[in-house]
Amino acid sequence: MSSKAVFYHAGCPVCVSAEQQVLDMVDRSKVQLEVVHFAQGGKERIAEAEKAGVKSVPALVIDGNVLHINYGASMDDVKKAVA
Numbered sequence: 001m002s003s004k005a006v007f008y009h010a011g012c013p014v015c016v017s018a019e020q021q022v023l024d025m026v027d028r029s030k031v032q033l034e035v036v037h038f039a040q041g042g043k044e045r046i047a048e049a050e051k052a053g054v055k056s057v058p059a060l061v062i063d064g065n066v067l068h069i070n071y072g073a074s075m076d077d078v079k080k081a082v083a
Contacts, residue, residue: 003031008049009058010081011039014072018058022069031062043082050075 007022009015019035026033036042036049038057049059053066056074060067073081 003063005031005033005060005062006049006052007033007035007058007060008042008045008054009035009037010073010078011037012057012072014070015058018069018072022060038078038082046075046079046082 005026007019009019023033023035036045038046049057049061052061052064054061054068054075055066056068057072057078058069060069
């Protein structure tokens with residue numbers, strides 16, 4: 001069975017570094033991974049991330065479970081930056 005994961009981030013250095021590490025570590029044969037960069041066309045997905053429980057980015061949501069990775073920005077900061 002394949003898991004579904006979404007990696008949300010805002011493009012800051014912390015987020016970009018975490019994205020690369022996640023991409024390097026995830027076994028794509030077992031996990032369907034989608035990357036959502038809020039500042040690059042992902043602005044409309046902010047509400048989706050918040051509904052999933054994302055409080056800050058970078059964050060990885062796997063099968064409905066939120067993993068907050070390090071701390072790049074709060075979702076309030078993300079909303080202000082991409083408004």
